[in-house]
Amino acid sequence: xxxxxxxxxxxxxxxxxxxxxxxxxxxxxxxxxxxxxxxxxxxxxxxxxxxxxxxxxxxxxxxxxxxxxxxxxxxxxxxxxxxxxxxxxxxxxxxxxxxxxxxxxxxxxxxxxxxxxxxxxxxxxxxxxxxxxxxxxxxxxxxxxx
Amino acid sequence: xxxxxxxxxxxxxxxxxxxxxxxxxxxxxxxxxxxxxxxxxxxxxxxxxxxxxxxxxxxxxxxxxxxxxxxxxxxxxxxxxxxxxxxxxxxxxxxxxxxxxxxxxxxxxxxxxxxxxxxxxxxxxxxxxxxxxxxxxxxxxxxxxxxxxxxxxxxxxxxxxxxxxxxxxxxxxxxxxxxxxxxxxxxxxxxxxxxxxxxxxxxxxxxxx
Numbered sequence: 001x002x003x004x005x006x007x008x009x010x011x012x013x014x015x016x017x018x019x020x021x022x023x024x025x026x027x028x029x030x031x032x033x034x035x036x037x038x039x040x041x042x043x044x045x046x047x048x049x050x051x052x053x054x055x056x057x058x059x060x061x062x063x064x065x066x067x068x069x070x071x072x073x074x075x076x077x078x079x080x081x082x083x084x085x086x087x088x089x090x091x092x093x094x095x096x097x098x099x100x101x102x103x104x105x106x107x108x109x110x111x112x113x114x115x116x117x118x119x120x121x122x123x124x125x126x127x128x129x130x131x132x133x134x135x136x137x138x139x140x141x142x143x144x145x146x
Numbered sequence: 147x148x149x150x151x152x153x154x155x156x157x158x159x160x161x162x163x164x165x166x167x168x169x170x171x172x173x174x175x176x177x178x179x180x181x182x183x184x185x186x187x188x189x190x191x192x193x194x195x196x197x198x199x200x201x202x203x204x205x206x207x208x209x210x211x212x213x214x215x216x217x218x219x220x221x222x223x224x225x226x227x228x229x230x231x232x233x234x235x236x237x238x239x240x241x242x243x244x245x246x247x248x249x250x251x252x253x254x255x256x257x258x259x260x261x262x263x264x265x266x267x268x269x270x271x272x273x274x275x276x277x278x279x280x281x282x283x284x285x286x287x288x289x290x291x292x293x294x295x296x297x298x299x300x301x302x303x304x305x306x307x308x309x310x311x312x313x314x315x316x317x318x319x320x321x322x323x324x325x326x327x328x329x330x331x332x333x334x335x336x337x338x339x340x341x342x343x344x345x346x347x348x349x350x351x352x353x354x355x
Contacts, residue, residue: 024246040225041226041348
């Protein structure tokens with residue numbers, strides 16, 4: 001999904017001939033897409049903003065019930081330093097609702113934690129067969145100014 | 147036999163609106179040799195259609211929840227396996243729940259993906275309430291407007307053979323609306339455990355769990 005926090009990663013993915021990038025209209029499409037990719041033996045990651053996690057909830061039934069591996073990188077809004085009141089309800093609900101659907105949440109607040117946390121998530125998902133969301137917090141990314 | 151129709155269905159009105167074909171005959175005829183495809187199905191009706199057709203084969207992944215996901219599971223599978231033909235068989239209700247998927251698929255337009263919407267104009271599993279396709283919504287036009295160039299509606303017996311070819315050929319994603327009577331799918335009991343079905347599917351396709 002388009003997002004300022006994922007901008008560089010989206011650009012790199014688009015430029016990488018070894019990666020297939022799929023632009024989505026809504027985040028739940030990505031959950032189903034990744035399950036289908038797994039049925040075919042491929043791996044993927046869903047890039048989205050915290051506001052989109054709510055759009056995924058029922059589709060995560062597929063992940064939990066089917067024991068599909070699932071990895072998402074979530075750029076957070078509605079937390080540290082947020083100036084847009086619309087972002088708080090979903091931002092603050094990300095962890096409880098994802099955890100309720102069986103997704104393990106790993107929060108990152110400092111730049112030096114990014115690479116080891118994503119490496120840990122890759123192991124947890126593609127060796128451990130789990131569902132993991134890596135939360136890129138606003139303490140890490142900085143809050144958008146209004 | 148008119149009294150055998152599901153309770154609450156106005157069959158005369160459905161037939162007058164073009165929902166004429168019997169899904170138990172039309173779906174197998176349209177698909178033909180099922181071994182030509184990997185299948186992803188929607189819930190209830192199409193899951194039973196395809197499970198009955200394949201005797202719940204290892205080349206099918208049927209859903210019983212997560213409504214709105216069938217087309218995108220099919221896209222993920224088609225992108226992962228360009229060497230295989232992927233057929234998404236889903237109902238009008240399931241498709242209506244995530245129309246954005248048609249736009250996402252049209253942008254990529256994989257030639258090894260086909261979508262078959264078995265459209266009975268009703269939510270059969272929940273008591274045959276009318277769906278939007280009974281109320282004027284045209285899924286073929288939505289698919290075409292989303293950018294899927296190979297989109298058509300099949301409502302008569304004579305068109306089934308053409309449809310079968312369309313599912314197998316062409317240089318982009320195919321989309322077929324198959325209009326059928328609002329009548330029950332085959333009463334086939336399939337495996338409804340999503341985890342064991344995943345293991346079964348991957349085992350057959352990839353030789354792994």
